Amino acid sequence: MNRLADSQSPYLLQHASNPVAWWPWGEAAMTEAERRDVPVFLSVGYSSCHWCHVMAHESFEDEAVAAYMNEHFVNVKVDREERPDVDAVYMEAVQAATGQGGWPMSVFMTPAGEPFYFGTYFPPEPRHGMPSFRQVLEGVHSAWTDRRAEVGEVAGKITRDLAERQLEHGDGGLPGEAELARALLGISREYDPxxxxxxxxxxxxPPGMTIEFLLRHHARTESAGALEMAEGLCGAMARSSLFDQLGGGFHRYVLRQRPGGTLVPHFEKMLYDNALLCRVYAHLWRTTGSEQxxxxxxxxxxxxxRELRTAEGGFASALDADSEDGDGRHVEGAYYVWTPAQLREALGDRDAAFAAEYFGVTEEGTFEEGSSVLRLAPEGAGADPDRVARVRAALLAARGPRPHPGRDDKVVAAWNGLAIAALAETGAYFDRPDLVERATEAADLLVRVHMGAVARLDRTSKDGRPGGHAGVLEDYGDVAEGFLALAAVTGEGVWLEFAGFLLDIVLQHFTGEGGLLYDTADDAEQLIRRPQDPTDNATPAGWTAAAGALLSYAAHTGSEAHRTAAESALGVIKALGPRxxxxxxxxxxxxxxxxxxxxEVAVAGPVGGELHRTALLGTAPGAVVAAGETGGAEFPLLADRPMVGDAPTAYVCRHFVCDAPTTDAQELARSLGGG
Known part of the structure; x- marks a missing residue:
C-alpha cells in the first residue's frame, strides 16, 4: 500500500495498492520532489471516470511503468471532487496549452507547482498519433535532466500567463432585458426542434441549468418560445437512454456512436445531474402540469x-459507469443494457416482444455485443400504461440481482445542497413528506459534520467524518441554496439562519475588489493562481450559485449588503450571458x-396549508416564501404581517413593500404566476 491508504476518497483508495508510490496532494510531496530534484507528476481524476480506470489498469498497475515513475518522479494523485481548486488551476493550464481538457488529467510540474507539460489520457502504446505514456515519461525525464533551463523557462512563462489572466467583468452593470433576450436567441439557434x-x-x-433559465424567462415574460424549448428538451431527455427507463435517474451524457445510430449513454450517474434535473422537471410540472x-x-x-443515500443521511457522489457482466468482465453499461434473450427470460415471449418494441431493443443491438440501451421508442407510443408499468416492474426486479456499479460514497457539500433543494421542493409539490424528511436529514448532516465546530464548511465527508478539505465557493452557494429551499418548505427559520451564516463567510472571505468573487477563500491554501470562474460546467458556477443565494437571502431579510453583493456578482453575466x-x-x-x-411571499398561517402550498407552486422567478404563525420570530418577512380576521393570510411583496393581503388561494396564485 502507498501513501493513499489513509485517504477518505474512494478514488484515491482505488490507487492505494498500485505499485506507483503515490502521494496525496500537499506540501510534503513538493518538499520530497525538491529534495530528490525530480519533477512532480500530477494525476487528477475521480472514481466514476471511465478513462481514469482505463489508464490505471494499463499504466499505473504495470510494474515496469510504476518503477520508472517512482525512480524519476514524485507522483501525486488528486480526486478532483475533493480538490476542485487544484483541478481548476491545472485544467486551465491544460486547456490553454492543448486546446482541450478532460480526465484523467496528467500534468508534469516543478517542485514549486509550476506546470510545464500537459495531457489527459495517455495509452500504453502509441495510438492515433498519441505517444505512449512510457514515451511521455521518458521524454519529460530527458528534458528535466538535459534541458533544465528550458523547462524552467517554460514553467515560469506558463505560471506568469495564468497569473496575469484577467476576468472579463464588463462595465459592472446589471444584465437587463436586452442581454436576456440575446441569450434566449443564442439558445434558440442551438435548439433543434x-x-x-x-x-x-x-x-x-443534460442542460438542466439552461432549462431553469428558460422556465424563469417564460414565467416573467410569457415567452412561448422559451417554454417550447424547455418542454422539448425535457421530453427528449425523458424519452432517451439518458434517463434510466427502469430505475429512474439520469446518466452523465449520451453520444451517437455511429452515423444514424441510437444515442447511447455514458452510464455513470452523478448526484449533481440528478439533483439539478429532478428540480427542473418538478418546476416544469409546476408550470405546465405535465404528467411526464x-x-x-x-x-x-x-x-x-434509494441508491445514493448514505447511512448518515447524506447523498453519495456517484455510481460508476462500469460493472461486471455475466462473464465476470468489468465493462461499461453491463448493469443497464438488455438483449432480446434477456427480455424473454425475464418476461416470457409475449411481454418480451412488447418490451422490445416499447424500449427499442433489437436483435442486432444498439450498444455493444448485441445488447441494447433502453429508450422510449416511437413504435411504443400509445401503449397501455398498466402493461408498461407491469413490464417495467418485472424488468427492474430482474435487473436487481445483477452486479451493481460501484458507488463513490463521499458526501460533497455542494452537491448535497443541490439535492436538498430538489428533494424539499419535489416533496412539497407532490405531497411526499418522506422526501422533505430526507432533505432535512441531509441538511442536518451538513450542519453536524461539514460545518461542525470549525465555523467553516468542509467540502467532503465520508462515513460521518469530515474530509479536511476546505469548502470552495460552490459549496457555500449551493448549500445556502438548499437551506433556503428547505426553510421555504418546512417553515423552519433555523435553515434561513444557517444560510445567512454561510453567506456572511462568502462576503468576508470569497469577495474581492469591486464585488468580484473567487472560488477559494482568501485564507485557503495558495496555489499558483487563485481560481475564479463564473461559467457553468456540469454544476452551477460557484460565482452564480452564490449570487442566487445572496439574492434570495436579501429578499428574505431585506439585507442591502447581500443584495448589493448579488448585483455586483451578476455584472459578469451582462458581459458573458449573451455570448x-x-x-x-x-x-x-x-x-x-x-x-x-x-x-417575497409571507404566509401568516399554518405551514403546509393551502396558502403555503399555493405560494410554493408560484412560478414567479426566484420568489422566496416564508410561512408560519409565529409573527416573524424566525422569518423577517412575517414580522408585522398578521392574519386578517383570524384567517390564513398571504402578503406578496417586493423590497418589503407589499400588495394588499389576501386570504384567497386563487388570488394568490394569480399574483405569483409571473408577468
Missing amino acids: ESGWLGSGDTRF ARRVALETADFMV APRFTSWGLAVAEALLDGPR
Whole structure:
C-alpha cells in the first residue's frame, strides 16, 4: 500500500495498492520532489471516470511503468471532487496549452507547482498519433535532466500567463432585458426542434441549468418560445437512454456512436445531474402540469434516495459507469443494457416482444455485443400504461440481482445542497413528506459534520467524518441554496439562519475588489493562481450559485449588503450571458429573479396549508416564501404581517413593500404566476 491508504476518497483508495508510490496532494510531496530534484507528476481524476480506470489498469498497475515513475518522479494523485481548486488551476493550464481538457488529467510540474507539460489520457502504446505514456515519461525525464533551463523557462512563462489572466467583468452593470433576450436567441439557434436537443454534435449533456433559465424567462415574460424549448428538451431527455427507463435517474451524457445510430449513454450517474434535473422537471410540472414531468421528477428523487443515500443521511457522489457482466468482465453499461434473450427470460415471449418494441431493443443491438440501451421508442407510443408499468416492474426486479456499479460514497457539500433543494421542493409539490424528511436529514448532516465546530464548511465527508478539505465557493452557494429551499418548505427559520451564516463567510472571505468573487477563500491554501470562474460546467458556477443565494437571502431579510453583493456578482453575466448562454445559464436564471424583484411571499398561517402550498407552486422567478404563525420570530418577512380576521393570510411583496393581503388561494396564485 502507498501513501493513499489513509485517504477518505474512494478514488484515491482505488490507487492505494498500485505499485506507483503515490502521494496525496500537499506540501510534503513538493518538499520530497525538491529534495530528490525530480519533477512532480500530477494525476487528477475521480472514481466514476471511465478513462481514469482505463489508464490505471494499463499504466499505473504495470510494474515496469510504476518503477520508472517512482525512480524519476514524485507522483501525486488528486480526486478532483475533493480538490476542485487544484483541478481548476491545472485544467486551465491544460486547456490553454492543448486546446482541450478532460480526465484523467496528467500534468508534469516543478517542485514549486509550476506546470510545464500537459495531457489527459495517455495509452500504453502509441495510438492515433498519441505517444505512449512510457514515451511521455521518458521524454519529460530527458528534458528535466538535459534541458533544465528550458523547462524552467517554460514553467515560469506558463505560471506568469495564468497569473496575469484577467476576468472579463464588463462595465459592472446589471444584465437587463436586452442581454436576456440575446441569450434566449443564442439558445434558440442551438435548439433543434425536431430532435429536442441542443447542439448538433454527437455528445449531448443534460442542460438542466439552461432549462431553469428558460422556465424563469417564460414565467416573467410569457415567452412561448422559451417554454417550447424547455418542454422539448425535457421530453427528449425523458424519452432517451439518458434517463434510466427502469430505475429512474439520469446518466452523465449520451453520444451517437455511429452515423444514424441510437444515442447511447455514458452510464455513470452523478448526484449533481440528478439533483439539478429532478428540480427542473418538478418546476416544469409546476408550470405546465405535465404528467411526464411529474413522473420523471419523482422517479429521479426516488433513485437518489434509494441508491445514493448514505447511512448518515447524506447523498453519495456517484455510481460508476462500469460493472461486471455475466462473464465476470468489468465493462461499461453491463448493469443497464438488455438483449432480446434477456427480455424473454425475464418476461416470457409475449411481454418480451412488447418490451422490445416499447424500449427499442433489437436483435442486432444498439450498444455493444448485441445488447441494447433502453429508450422510449416511437413504435411504443400509445401503449397501455398498466402493461408498461407491469413490464417495467418485472424488468427492474430482474435487473436487481445483477452486479451493481460501484458507488463513490463521499458526501460533497455542494452537491448535497443541490439535492436538498430538489428533494424539499419535489416533496412539497407532490405531497411526499418522506422526501422533505430526507432533505432535512441531509441538511442536518451538513450542519453536524461539514460545518461542525470549525465555523467553516468542509467540502467532503465520508462515513460521518469530515474530509479536511476546505469548502470552495460552490459549496457555500449551493448549500445556502438548499437551506433556503428547505426553510421555504418546512417553515423552519433555523435553515434561513444557517444560510445567512454561510453567506456572511462568502462576503468576508470569497469577495474581492469591486464585488468580484473567487472560488477559494482568501485564507485557503495558495496555489499558483487563485481560481475564479463564473461559467457553468456540469454544476452551477460557484460565482452564480452564490449570487442566487445572496439574492434570495436579501429578499428574505431585506439585507442591502447581500443584495448589493448579488448585483455586483451578476455584472459578469451582462458581459458573458449573451455570448455564451449555455455556460452562464444559472447566472441568467438569477438575473431573471432579479428583474422580477424577486417577489417575497409571507404566509401568516399554518405551514403546509393551502396558502403555503399555493405560494410554493408560484412560478414567479426566484420568489422566496416564508410561512408560519409565529409573527416573524424566525422569518423577517412575517414580522408585522398578521392574519386578517383570524384567517390564513398571504402578503406578496417586493423590497418589503407589499400588495394588499389576501386570504384567497386563487388570488394568490394569480399574483405569483409571473408577468
